[in-house]
Amino acid sequence: MQESNDKTKETNNETPITPPEEIKNNPVVNTIQELGTTSVPVPPGESNIFCMTIIGQIEGHLILPPQNKTTKYEHLIPQLVAAEQNPRIEGILIILNTVGGDVEAGLAIAEMIASMTKPTVTVVIGGGHSIGVPIAVSSSYSIIAESATMTIHPIRMNGLFIGVPQTFEYMEKMQERVVRFVTSHSRITEEQFKQLMFKTGELNRDIGTAVAGADAVEYGLMDAVGGIGDAIKELNRRIQEAKDTSMPKGLTQ
Template sequence: MEKIPFDPQSPETAPNPDTPKKVVKKASKKTESIKEFGQLDLPDVQSNIHCVTIVGQIEGHLTMPPQNKTTKYEHIIPQLVALEQSPQIEGILVILNTVGGDVEAGLAIAEMLTSMTKPTVSLVLGGGHSIGVPIAVASDYSFIAETATMTIHPIRLTGLVIGVPQTYEYLDKMQDRVINFVTRHSNVTEEKFRELMFRTGELARDIGTVLVGRDAVKIGLINEVGGIGQAVKKLKALIEEHKVKPKGVH
């Protein structure tokens, strides 16, 4: 039998459009995302607000063990510098759920936040303990979730401590730096903050105070009880206020 050469234009050899085609399905990006991460990719939306998260333990000059959830201050500081310079970003939302950590690293982050020219709002979720307190109050306006807690206690040192008067003097000066920063950037008085810091009987085997939600607002440490919705709404309002301010006025 003579073979007929294939001619795509020939009616005898052209594929029948009515013949069902076998479709080979490729795994979509959405499906792969569900398989790999258990989540869907969010659509890319241009926003003038950037979120900075301070979670776990604030890592400073010493590297924490790998099983610890940490926020490295050398990652946060360049990020804040970039945000300050970015023309697209008009406001910064800081989310905290931290147990504290390195005092100098925490103060460095707090000083960076409070010196930014763009509006900032902080939200304490879960916890904003220890050196997380100055970071929480460093923003222009602060929120705390109803069930979130903040622990206020004196500065502690871990590791080798040389028992000489200079060591204790250094601790006192560092503690004063924390107290002065918190009282300057919140409505709590120095007397009240020191009283909470050195209170006995509330923490097992330690001195200090745990504030829950409204308690932090009541003493003037945090501005308002609220969640993500209120925090974003307040930040948008601060951005609008910032736009109408004369340049050079903060």
């Protein structure tokens, strides 16, 4: 009888197997599945730079087909708020490789980045097309890879819409919002940006212009040609500059 009780104790001391339901409902597992990271925005003891990626198509109010690689704006906005509030995070690095997407969602992300008080740097790797252009220029400093491109074209609508003058006026107002944002957050002029936007013969099946890395800098859209190393170096410089500015006079770090 005593031997049987000892075996029962040994069995009870074994590591219990976690049921699949508990794994599925685990917040850490859910965060990995939804955002590709274990926590938002940075675990304690890690880098003081928060890296955010915007890839594929920017998903807005409508859910895109499952085969589309998407970035959901309702995921990015809480991360930006958390990064702004977290005292351990001193700078934000935004990696862009997007084909564009929902106009209002893209502008919302761009406005969020532009309104942050912490230093921000965007890097366009691969492409920052369509509504990705306002996001690319929304940061404190913008970098584009030499082989990357940015497609600038007018706003388009798909699906059913009412073919009346008011619809086209609405599209024109939306387009002006994009133009104003880009020109106010970069060195390109409104005239030059619209010239690139309405250029014909540049794209096969669309109106607009595909701007390569060095040309984007020459036009004044982006600040420099470079990569991740250049972006981190510039972000660290701006972080240190922000620290020096906030430090009382006469004190040195």
